[in-house]
Amino acid sequence: MVNRERILEEFLEMVRIDSPSGREKKMVVYLKEKLTGLGLEVVEDRAGEKLGTEAGNLVATLPATDSRLPALFFSAHLDTVESGCGIEPVVDGEVVRSAGDTILGGDDKAGIAAILEMLRVVQEEKLPHGVIQAVFTVMEEQGLRGALHLDRSLLKAEMGFVLDCDGPPGTIIVRAPAQNKIEAFVVGKAAHAGIAPEEGINAIAVAAKAIASLPLGRIDSETTANVGIIEGGKAINIVPDMVRVLGEVRSLDGQKLDHYTQKIKEAFFRTAAEHGARAEVKVEFLYPSFSLKESDPPVALAVRAARALGLEPVLKSSGGGSDANYFNHYGIPTANLGIGMSRVHTTDEYIKIADLEMSARYLVEIVKTAAKK
Numbered sequence: 388m389v390n391r392e393r394i395l396e397e398f399l400e401m402v403r404i405d406s407p408s409g410r411e412k413k414m415v416v417y418l419k420e421k422l423t424g425l426g427l428e429v430v431e432d433r434a435g436e437k438l439g440t441e442a443g444n445l446v447a448t449l450p451a452t453d454s455r456l457p458a459l460f461f462s463a464h465l466d467t468v469e470s471g472c473g474i475e476p477v478v479d480g481e482v483v484r485s486a487g488d489t490i491l492g493g494d495d496k497a498g499i500a501a502i503l504e505m506l507r508v509v510q511e512e513k514l515p516h517g518v519i520q521a522v523f524t525v526m527e528e529q530g531l532r533g534a535l536h537l538d539r540s541l542l543k544a545e546m547g548f549v550l551d552c553d554g555p556p557g558t559i560i561v562r563a564p565a566q567n568k569i570e571a572f573v574v575g576k577a578a579h580a581g582i583a584p585e586e587g588i589n590a591i592a593v594a595a596k597a598i599a600s601l602p603l604g605r606i607d608s609e610t611t612a613n614v615g616i617i618e619g620g621k622a623i624n625i626v627p628d629m630v631r632v633l634g635e636v637r638s639l640d641g642q643k644l645d646h647y648t649q650k651i652k653e654a655f656f657r658t659a660a661e662h663g664a665r666a667e668v669k670v671e672f673l674y675p676s677f678s679l680k681e682s683d684p685p686v687a688l689a690v691r692a693a694r695a696l697g698l699e700p701v702l703k704s705s706g707g708g709s710d711a712n713y714f715n716h717y718g719i720p721t722a723n724l725g726i727g728m729s730r731v732h733t734t735d736e737y738i739k740i741a742d743l744e745m746s747a748r749y750l751v752e753i754v755k756t757a758a759k760k
């Protein structure tokens with residue numbers, strides 16, 4: 388049986404451990420000990436070295452009791468956004484929140500807590516299972532970079548579940564977009580704004596025209612685009628010669644991602660050329676998209692397990708990326724599951740204790756369901 392007190396205590400203990408992106412070492416040390424104590428073989432990969440940060444991803448493996456049963460992995464990320472240090476969790480009736488000046492860090496320590504409790508219950512109840520892996524990543528909040536550098540040779544599972552989504556247990560993310568980051572520079576010509584404005588080329592005015600011509604916002608049901616930052620200019624009496632514009636495009640469809648990225652690039656080049664300015668545009672591919680069908684193994688299993696627990700399975704698309712994007716890209720079908728974390732990335736973040744408990748019960752049910760024919 389999932390133990391409500393035990394999972395709550397462990398969750399509170401973990402959110403008190405500082406682990407902002409790039410500084411996950413304390414969580415790695417904590418989990419190595421916990422997982423080893425639970426009988427798993429634990430390996431830390433070399434992602435930390437590649438990223439120049441203090442810790443790598445953890446891949447822990449519980450051997451199968453029956454090798455004919457499917458091998459599963461469960462994953463959550465170790466890092467938190469800022470302000471995520473010195474978190475003091477407060478149990479407030481049926482919910483846990485922070486004391487108010489930091490995030491709570493339920494994103495994603497609620498996922499870690501559910502995985503640990505599941506591993507414990509599976510062994511306490513001697514449930515039959517195939518290989519079970521727990522994968523804990525670093526640097527997720529910095530563009531999924533831990534998952535990007537994950538040592539894939541350590542993954543033995545044939546399907547996976549990431550626990551990193553809002554929405555109550557039973558929420559199953561089956562599609563998520565790919566994302567491009569766009570950095571555009573418009574280079575004009577500086578001049579004195581009062582004495583010789585005709586000698587200048589106003590980079591701000593050119594950038595504004597280019598931006599005004601862009602497709603932005605929700606472009607279609609699969610695609611969004613945004614300009615988020617504009618920087619440029621030095622003084623009101625100088626015609627500005629340089630503007631930097633930062634934006635993004637996301638799409639569930641790779642061709643649309645390329646198409647709208649190209650449109651944005653062309654808008655800057657064309658507008659700059661029309662006004663005697665120059666544009667440079669850099670595109671960085673941040674992460675791939677994924678799309679699962681209801682019949683794909685992790686989705687079918689998550690749906691069956693939800694129904695067995697009396698939860699209503701809700702299949703959804705997400706507008707954001709998660710480590711599931713990379714796991715799917717690596718060829719292991721992986722769904723992202725809702726764990727009830729709410730108002731994440733704000734100081735109002737909270738989670739219901741009932742959802743912490745239900746997430747662990749749900750993972751146990753997934754293991755049980757996988758063992759049935």
Ligand SMILES: [Zn+2]
Nearest residue numbers: 464494495551
């Ligand atoms: Zn997260």
